[in-house]
Amino acid sequence: MEATALDLGLRGAVAGLFLMIMVVTLGRVRPLDTIKWLGVAMAASGALYAIVTAPFVPKATVWWIMPVLGANPVLVWLWARASFDDDFVVRRWHGVLWLAVVSVWFSVIYTWTTWPMFAKAGVRSMSILAIILSLSAAVQTVRTWKTDLVAGRRRLRLAVLILSLLIVVLLSVPELNSISAKSFGMSGSLATAVGLLAIAALAGWGLFHPPPAIPAVAAMAATTASENADRAAPIKAADGGRDATASLLLRRLDNLMTVERVYRQEGLTIGGLAAKLDLPEYRLRQAINEGLGYRNFNAFLNRYRIDEAKAALSDPGQRDVAVLTIAMDAGFQSIGPFNRAFKAESGLTPTEFRRDALARSAAIALENDEKFRNRPIPLKIG
Structure with missing residues (x-):
């Protein structure tokens, strides 16, 4: 009973912290960008998860809510991408992925008694997906960590992400290997409550006490x-x-x-x-x-690289120089990153930019030539 009381107390603290984060974010933080909306969604799902998985909660409640909470790894992955990749944009297929995961979990729940083998296969596949998304988010964190220039994001969000991914993996691996938290001397419910409280505390710290x-x-x-x-x-x-x-x-x-x-x-x-x-x-x-x-070191470098590339692409004397050569001369190591960075900055591909720039240069040259030919010729008297 003492362990159960501690479990319920921790879950109450978790739900309270997450709800406070939601209220403060929606009421005071502006603008509400993609990262903040995903943070609100994660806070809401964290509060719900802490409540519906608590001891003595009716199973009927769990059956209806768990499919939505089962898609939390997708939210964590999207949040990590949006937080650590300044160029990331949420696409429609991300929403389709979330809906697909929710649908699979509903199928698992409603076929658990009729087709248990199908349901177990669904649980296993969702656990594998959760681990893949967690590892993908971790790779994103490591890959962009050194180029991140925002001190608070480097210090705090990395810790929150690592702990979030750890909880996701700990909740997924047992489904694959039948590992129980009781093996470590504690109930699975209490272990989950402790992990959720750590995540909520770090998230609240990041929101209410940002670094100066x-x-x-x-x-x-x-x-x-x-x-x-x-x-x-x-x-x-x-x-x-x-x-x-x-x-x-x-x-x-x-x-x-x-x-x-x-x-x-x-x-x-x-x-x-x-x-x-x-x-x-x-x-x-x-x-x-x-x-x-600048929030990212690569963005800082690309400003100068793209400016040099624009000058070269606009130069009629370099019209026959390959785009790849111009990109590598400016400091890019391959054509793919150059094309993406160039289009993100100018809205055009390098080839389109060169075509338009050379067309403008030709038009200006033609106009100047017309003015030169039509200028009045001074008369010489004498």
Whole structure:
């Protein structure tokens, strides 16, 4: 009875935390982007899961709600993609996948007594899918971790994601291997309650106590001033304001990118760029993110690479140069990432951009030629 009381108490705390997250997000957080909507959906499903899987809850309630909760791995996967990939967009097929998982779980529940073999196969397939989605989200986290410039997202969301994926896997693996939480000296219900409370606590911490944001321009200027008082110089601020004081670090960074064109270097990482500037990596992350407004290091590099590619594609003298050659000269390692980044920035493929740019150049040249031929010829008297 003591374990049951503890279990119920933990689940009440979990439901309360998740409901508070939902209320605060919907009532105070603006704008409500994809990440926040997915967070609300996950909070709602977490609260429901904590309630319907508690001891003494009528089984009829579980049968009706569990198919929806069974699709939680899809929500976790979408949330991870949206949180760690700034270019990710929710598509229709993502909704179709969620509905398909819900449908399979309904089929499992309603065929459990009539076709038990079919139902067990359905449970096993959904467990495998949950593990695949969890591993995919984990790979996404690791793959984009080093290029992430948002300090709070690197520190907190990674922890929340890892713990969420751990719970998903722990709930899925037992279905595949018949592992019981009792093997570890605790009931499965209590173990689930503890895991859910840890997730809810981390999610609440991330929402109510975000890390303080210190403008990088001011922070770098203050640090530089303490090291060398005469190193700071006035340049244009990242937010468009003029006559703002920025650090020598930002000026040196701008010189590296625009004059030395280090973005052309193959495999350039933020660690390598920090080494060129002879400063800690975290300071460079802060400067690029908070001072220049970039959330991802690759997006920062691609700005310069795409600008160079646009200039080359617009040059009539390079009309016969292959697009792949231009892309690799600008620093891209293959044509696929170049095409995606170029279209995301300009709305056109490189080939379409070149066609339009060369057509405009030809039209301007023709217009100038017409003006030259039609200009009045001055008369010579004498």
